[in-house]
Structure formats: C-alpha cells, structure tokens
Amino acid sequence: MARWQPNASQRLVAAALDLFAERGYENTTVIDIARRADLTKSTFFRYFPDKREVLFGGDTMTGLLAKGIAAAPATATPLEAVAHVLDAVGREAFTPDRREFTARRRAVIATHPELQEREALKGLALTAALAGALQRRGVPELTARVAAELGALAMKIAFERWSDTANGDDFADLARRTLRDLQEATASC
Amino acid sequence: MARWQPNASQRLVAAALDLFAERGYENTTVIDIARRADLTKSTFFRYFPDKREVLFGGDTMTGLLAKGIAAAPATATPLEAVAHVLDAVGREAFTPDRREFTARRRAVIATHPELQEREALKGLALTAALAGALQRRGVPELTARVAAELGALAMKIAFERWSDTANGDDFADLARRTLRDLQEATASC
Numbered sequence: 001m002a003r004w005q006p007n008a009s010q011r012l013v014a015a016a017l018d019l020f021a022e023r024g025y026e027n028t029t030v031i032d033i034a035r036r037a038d039l040t041k042s043t044f045f046r047y048f049p050d051k052r053e054v055l056f057g058g059d060t061m062t063g064l065l066a067k068g069i070a071a072a073p074a075t076a077t078p079l080e081a082v083a084h085v086l087d088a089v090g091r092e093a094f095t096p097d098r099r100e101f102t103a104r105r106r107a108v109i110a111t112h113p114e115l116q117e118r119e120a121l122k123g124l125a126l127t128a129a130l131a132g133a134l135q136r137r138g139v140p141e142l143t144a145r146v147a148a149e150l151g152a153l154a155m156k157i158a159f160e161r162w163s164d165t166a167n168g169d170d171f172a173d174l175a176r177r178t179l180r181d182l183q184e185a186t187a188s189c
Numbered sequence: 190m191a192r193w194q195p196n197a198s199q200r201l202v203a204a205a206l207d208l209f210a211e212r213g214y215e216n217t218t219v220i221d222i223a224r225r226a227d228l229t230k231s232t233f234f235r236y237f238p239d240k241r242e243v244l245f246g247g248d249t250m251t252g253l254l255a256k257g258i259a260a261a262p263a264t265a266t267p268l269e270a271v272a273h274v275l276d277a278v279g280r281e282a283f284t285p286d287r288r289e290f291t292a293r294r295r296a297v298i299a300t301h302p303e304l305q306e307r308e309a310l311k312g313l314a315l316t317a318a319l320a321g322a323l324q325r326r327g328v329p330e331l332t333a334r335v336a337a338e339l340g341a342l343a344m345k346i347a348f349e350r351w352s353d354t355a356n357g358d359d360f361a362d363l364a365r366r367t368l369r370d371l372q373e374a375t376a377s378c
Contacts, residue, residue, distance in 0.1 A: 079378045113310070120309035121302070142374040145346075149338045150378065157334075185331040186375045189268045189339065 009047045009057065011037040016054040017104055025051075025112040052118050055105055061122075062129045064092055069133035078139050078147035079183060082130065083176050086154065090172025094162060103163040127152040150186070154179035198236045198246065200226040205243040206293055214240075214301040241307050244294055250311075251318045253281055258322035267328050267336035268372060271319065272365050275343065279361025283351060292352040316341040339375070343368035 015036035019028040030051050034044045048054045068085035076084060094102065109115040131148035135141060158175035204225035208217040219240050223233045237243045257274035265273060283291065298304040320337035324330060347364035 077378065117306035117310045120313050121306045123313070124309050140374070140377075142346075142370055143377050145342060146339070146371055146374045147378045149342055150335070150375075153334060153338055157331075181331055182335055183378070185329070185335045186339075186378075188329075188332050189266065189336045189372070189375075 008037070008039055008043055012039065012044055012047060013054055013057065014101075016051075017101075017108060020055075020108045020111070021104065025108070025115060052114055055109065055115060056118055056122055061089075061093060062125055064088060065126060065129045066133040069130065069137065072137075078134050078137075078143055079150065079179065081134065081137065082147055082151035082154070083179055085130070085151065086158070086175035086179065087172045089155065090170055090175065094159070094171035096170070099163060102159075106163050123152065123156070126155075150179065150182050154182055157182075197226070197228055197232055201228065201233055201236060202243055202246060203290075205240075206290070206297060209244075209297045209300070210293065214297070214304060241303055244298065244304060245307055245311055250278075250282060251314055253277060254315060254318045255322040258319065258326065261326075267323050267326075267332055268339065268368065270323065270326065271336055271340035271343070272368055274319070274340065275347070275364035275368065276361045278344065279359055279364065283348070283360035285359070288352060291348075295352050312341065312345070315344075339368065339371050343371055346371075 012033060016028070016033045019032055019036055028051070030044050031041050033051070033054065034041045044054075048057055065085055068088035069081050071088075072081035072084035109119050127148050130151050131141075131144045134144035134147055139147065154175050158171060158178045161174050161178075162169065162171045201222060205217070205222045208221055208225055217240070219233050220230050222240070222243065223230045233243075237246055254274055257277035258270050260277075261270035261273035298308050316337050319340050320330075320333045323333035323336055328336065343364050347360060347367045350363050350367075351358065351360045
C-alpha cells in the first residue's frame with residue numbers, strides 16, 4: 001500500500017458513514033473503516049483521534065466562523081456580522097454538492113448517543129467561537145453571547161431545513177431568513 | 190449488607206465526586222465508587238446506567254423546567270414564564286446548601302471531555318424541554334425557541350456565578366438579573 005494516499009481523509013469519512021449506516025456505529029471498528037477505505041488503521045489515526053471524530057473531523061467550522069466575523073464590515077451590528085458569517089458557511093461549507101452527504105451524516109448522528117454528545121459539545125464550541133470573535137470586534141460580552149446564541153440557533157434551524165434533501169434552497173438564504181425571523185421573535189418574547 | 194440502603198443514590202454521587210477529584214475520572218471504576226459508598230456494584234447500576242451518569246443522575250431538572258413553565262400565570266409573556274422557572278430552580282435545585290457540592294461537581298466535569306459531552310447533551314435537552322413547555326402554552330415555535338435559548342443562557346451564566354462559592358447571592362436573584370440583562374442585550378444586537 002502506498003504511503004501517500006490521495007483523499008485519505010475523505011475516503012475514511014465516506015467509509016465510516018457507509019458502515020455506520022449499514023451495521024450501526026457500535027458494530028463498526030476503526031479497522032473496518034480503514035479496510036473499507038482501502039487504508040490502514042495507522043492511516044486512520046493519522047487523521048482522527050478516535051472512531052467518533054471521523055464524523056467531526058477538523059475544526060474547519062470553528063475557524064470559518066471566527067474568520068467570517070472578523071471579515072464583516074467594521075460598521076456591521078453584531079447580528080449583521082453573524083449574517084455575514086452565515087453567507088460564508090453557505091459558500092464554503094454547506095454547498096449544494098454537500099447536501100446529500102450532510103443529510104446522511106446527520107441521520108447517522110441521530111442513531112447513537114455518543115455521536116449526539118460529541119455533536120452537542122461541538123455546538124457549544126461553535127457558539128463560543130462566534131461569541132469570542134464578536135467580543136474581539138468590541139461587542140460587550142452579554143450582547144456577544146446573545147448574538148452568538150441567535151446565530152447558532154439560526155444555523156441549526158437552517159441546517160435542519162437545508163439537509164432535508166427535498167428542499168432546494170441555498171443554505172445562506174435559509175439561514176439569513178431564519179436569523180431575521182429569530183430577530184423578530186425576540187421582540188415578542 | 191442490607192438490601193435497603195438509606196440515601197444510596199446520594200452516597201454514590203458523593204463517593205464518585207470524591208474519587209473523580211482524588212484520582213481522576215479515567216482511573217475510577219464503578220466498583221471503586223460502590224466500595225467507597227459502602228455499597229455493591231449492582232446497587233450502583235440500580236441507580237445509574239453508567240459511570241458518567243452518576244454526575245447527571247435523574248432528569249429532575251428537565252421535569253422541573255417543564256413543570257415550572259406550565260405553572261406560570263396564564264398572562265405571563267414567554268420570558269416572564271422563563272423567569273418563573275428560574276425561581277423554581279433556585280427554590281428546588283440550586284439551594285444555598287447545594288452550592289459547595291455543585292461547585293465541586295462543576296470542577297470535576299471540567300476535567301474530562303466525556304463528562305463535558307454528557308453535560309453538553311443534557312444542556313440541549315434542557316433547552317428543548319423549555320421550548321416544548323412554552324409551545325404547549327401556545328407560544329409560536331420560533332418565539333419559544335428564542336425564549337428557551339435566552340432562559341438556558343441565563344441559567345448557565347447565573348449558574349457559573351452562583352457556583353463560584355465566593356459569591357453569596359441566591360441563584361434565583363442572579364438568574365432573574367441575568368435574564369433581564371440578556372433581554373436588554375438583545376436590543377443592541
């Protein structure tokens with residue numbers, strides 16, 4: 001087997017997703033995943049620290065959110081900066097060609113508490129990344145935390161709608177609309 | 190050993206907390222916890238499904254939140270109903286005599302990702318319980334979700350302050366004040 005494997009990380013993710021769906025998360029080992037991807041166990045561990053992390057690999061989203069907030073115009077309100085990030089997420093992460101994969105990933109996560117727990121902790125990290133990036137723009141702490149929660153909730157609701165493959169809308173459109181709806185909802189709280 | 194053990198559940202929780210703090214979560218077994226509490230492994234599993242759950246035992250908080258929302262006056266706005274719940278949490282869960290225990294529990298959770306993940310998932314469940322209870326009062330979905338997020342964030346911030354044992358304030362006072370501050374912060378988002 002060659003030392004360098006093209007797209008090893010993506011192949012491992014795809015193999016894991018297939019196997020988790022076919023025989024369940026509990027009944028799949030790291031060796032099974034590596035074998036299905038035609039790679040070795042040690043290659044797996046070069047990319048992911050454990051079996052769960054294969055579905056959450058790389059903290060690209062956290063970085064994307066922080067970068068997006070920093071890149072928003074200086075005059076943007078906290079929620080305008082959040083909307084700016086939602087565009088970036090639609091452009092760079094939840095692109096139309098990723099919808100089917102993302103829907104399958106979401107379905108697998110729903111099958112096992114261990115995956116749901118990891119996802120829950122990642123969600124907290126994303127919210128914290130948003131709040132931290134807003135504070136670095138000079139937004140006061142509580143305002144930053146509220147804007148981050150609204151942004152995270154908009155992402156979550158939009159993501160649920162977008163990863164329902166029957167829906168043809170762009171992620172960014174859905175997310176911006178959801179954020180506006182949430183902002184209106186705060187007025188009737 | 191007698192079949193009926195007074196306060197078995199509390200004794201197991203206290204023993205687990207001591208052992209996790211002394212030798213680490215990873216290096217503590219269910220047998221260690223049971224032995225320290227002068228109980229058997231099978232008694233442990235009568236109360237908790239696994240080692241982690243000993244720090245999250247019973248879904249009393251979820252029930253308390255749903256009950257509190259339902260008991261709020263019919264005329265209460267969503268956030269007034271949430272404030273009503275925060276009072277109930279201060280009265281029935283985060284009472285002054287629980288502060289030290291809660292601070293120790295929080296410190297132990299911070300030491301291990303597995304505990305943080307379980308806590309993160311429990312947090313999502315609490316937020317969902319709040320939102321669900323608000324919807325059952327007739328609050329529209331998005332408004333209920335926003336009010337639930339604000340309530341959960343108020344609980345979290347107030348809990349951080351309250352479980353800092355140097356702070357003498359009541360949980361309910363801290364939480365109500367935080368909720369008001371968050372509501373004001375939404376205006377500058």
